[in-house]
Amino acid sequence: MENNQNWWRGAVIYQVYPRSFYDANNDGVGDLPGVIDKIDYISSLGVDAIWLSPFFTSPMKDFGYDVSNYCDVDPIFGTISDFDALIDKAHNHGLKVVIDQVLNHTSDKHPWFEESRKSHENDKADWYIWADAKPDGTAPNNWLSVFGGPAWQWDSTRRQYYLHNFLASQPDLNFHNPAVVDAILGTVDFWLKRGVDGFRLDTANYFFHDIELKDNPAKEVIVEGSIGVRLDNPYAYQQHLYDKSQPENIAFLQRLRTLLNQYPNTTTVGEIGCDFSLKTMAEYTQGNDKLHMCYSFDLLTHDSSMQHIRHTMETIEAGLGDGWPCWSIGNHDVERVATRWGGEHSSANKSKVFMIMLLSLRGSICLYQGEELGLPEAELEYDQLVDPYGINFWPDFKGRDGCRTPMPWSNTESGGFSQSSKTWLPVNEHHLPLAVSEQEGDRSSVLHAYRDFLHLRRTHPELIHGNIEFVYNDETTLSFIRTYEGQSLYIAINTAEQTKILSTDLALSPLTLPEALPTGYIKDQQIILPACSVLLAIVTR
Known part of the structure; x- marks a missing residue:
């Protein structure tokens, strides 16, 4: 790989959600060998890097975002040798590989948590955020989970509550404990040694909490937007001053950057979801000593107006200084952009125009698999859902399964995704006419538009730098x-x-x-x- 410390500035990163990309062993779930099989396709798009959503050992309660072993591959996705082979093939095609690091929380099946919950005195006793109940037995404060309900779960063994910003099966690590920070950085170093080129940091502003556990105040003005949460979720009604985005986070990000600086040409992109996301993006990327770049949920809302795009860009530009943004209009957590922004007038040309707009903005870019096909959101019945977020909020919010259905490679019953009779989510019949095989032969397709513009972008440094x-x-x-x-x-x-x-x-x-x-x-x-x-x-x- 070429020596280019700043390859990430203006880079286009293609997000692969491995479960849904390609199933090489025909068990109904996509895997790392499936990604290897499709490296040629990814390379043909003209992107610079691949972002792999989590493939670590996990009970899969949140489909890999609940990690039980940070330093191995879950058997459903393959082996560590498969990962090494993926790195080699991607690098041979000139593609960088960025992996998803879920550092804020683990699975409740992680050995660290299993030890921590045993007693108040063991070596891992304060590796997670434990707190006594109030005198009346209720939770320590009013903090809420992103997935609905209180952010505290009672544990009868320790007779204390533990904090979980997401599912109850995803307990938050205690970053105030230096031993936790050392252990987490050790897991990052493990993958750096295996040749990864960077990390997408899940919930990068959540690592630290207010140690006094102060209550969050109510929001004065409630709008959908920066925290990526709908208004039918009570989480949207608090101002999240104390459960995340704490000042101590800065020092941790500096330690993380110091580690990455030992590995030339590596990068970080942090996911920022908070009430003041653009300000936090600037803080976390300024000074060349924290994160390399960040992205927020500001372009992942339903507001596709050009006023909103311009306001977002000008706001971040005014406060960014020497920091660097990363933008996306779709990912594995939000309704597909062809539906969310295209609406009832969705069309191939509208998908193309939104793509050109995104790829022309100042910053690095993340593209989500299937956007290059103009895929709409898949409609699922309640009994087809697997996402706990959607199951909790059905029917007002149908969760994230609709943007995670299998990638259509061919216009066949299985979409060319798998030979299994049952896939982890159903292949969407409305996606089949938009399959890669169909668009390859249509010179006016969305797929060709993506390829054409991505290759044109490389010839115009104005669009990159x-x-x-x-x-x-x-x-x-x-x-x-x-x-x-x-x-x-x-x-x-x-x-x-x-x-x-x-x-x-x-x-x-x-x-x-x-x-x-x-x-x-x-x-x-x-x-x-x-x-x-x-x-x-x-x-x-």
Whole structure:
């Protein structure tokens, strides 16, 4: 691999959810050998790196985000040798590999927790966050779980409550204990030694809690947004001042960065979900001594207006300093963007336009598997759900299964995902006409549009390294300029179902875009943007 310490700045990272990507051993669940089999496909997209969602040993109560052994591969996904082979093949294709580290909490089946819950005196007694009940037997404070209900679970053996920000089977580690921090960093070092190129840090602002366990206040203004939680979840009604985003987190991130600095060309991207996510993103990435980059939930909401996009970008730019953002409009936790933003007017061109907008913003980019096919959200019946989040909140919130159904590789009953008669989630019949095999042969497909634009992006360093200056926006239209080393590229985006016309006094020389990309044109100093189209042009003065 080439020596490039800053490869991650402006990189495009393709998220693979292994359970749903490709099933190589035909047991109905995707696996690491399946990812290896599809490395050629990932490489053909023109991305820079792969992000692998968790594949560690786990009871799978939260599908790998409940880790019982940080330093091994769960048999459902393969072996440690399979992981080594994946690293080798990815690197041979010029792809970096970023893995998902779930450091905030473990499974309740992790040996650390099994030891901790035995007594108040054992070696792991304070490796988790234990607290006595109030005199009336109730929980220590008012903190809530993201997945609904109190964030405290009573343990009859210790006769204390333990903290779980997510499922009760996911107890939070006590980062105030130096031994815990040392052990966690040891697990990170294990994977660095195996050649990984970086880490996506799950819930990166949750590691520390207020040691006095102060109650969170109520929110004065309640809106869907930065914490990635719907309004039918009571979690959205608290201001989360004390259960996460604590100042002690900074010192831990600095220790983590010191470790990564021992391994050249590695990186971190932190997931930030809090009431002031853009401010936290800036704090966590400034100074070249903490995280390399962060992403928030600000573009993972239902607000696809160009006002929201511009406001988010300008807010982070104003406070970022020398920090660096990472953006995504879809992942394994939210409704697929073709449905969430496309709505009832979802179309191939709309998927293409949102992709071009995302890939033209300043920052690094995460793409979620299936976005390059324009997959809509899969509709599931209640008895098909496996996600505890959706089961808890059904029917108002159907959970995350709809964005996690198997990847369609061919227009066949199984979607080419598996030869098993039953897959862990059903293959969605509406995805089959959008399968890779169908889009490969259609030069105007969403898949070809992704490939075309990703390869074009590599030829325009303005889109990777340039600064950003916004020119115009309304509800459905956005224009901005990216400038790098004296070269400026103008980008205009129309997400509306009708033609939009923009005036400009700039001297523009439009780029000729590949046929898969819906393109506007310039006429009489006006930019004509047909429905769901874009214009890219070199600024000549």
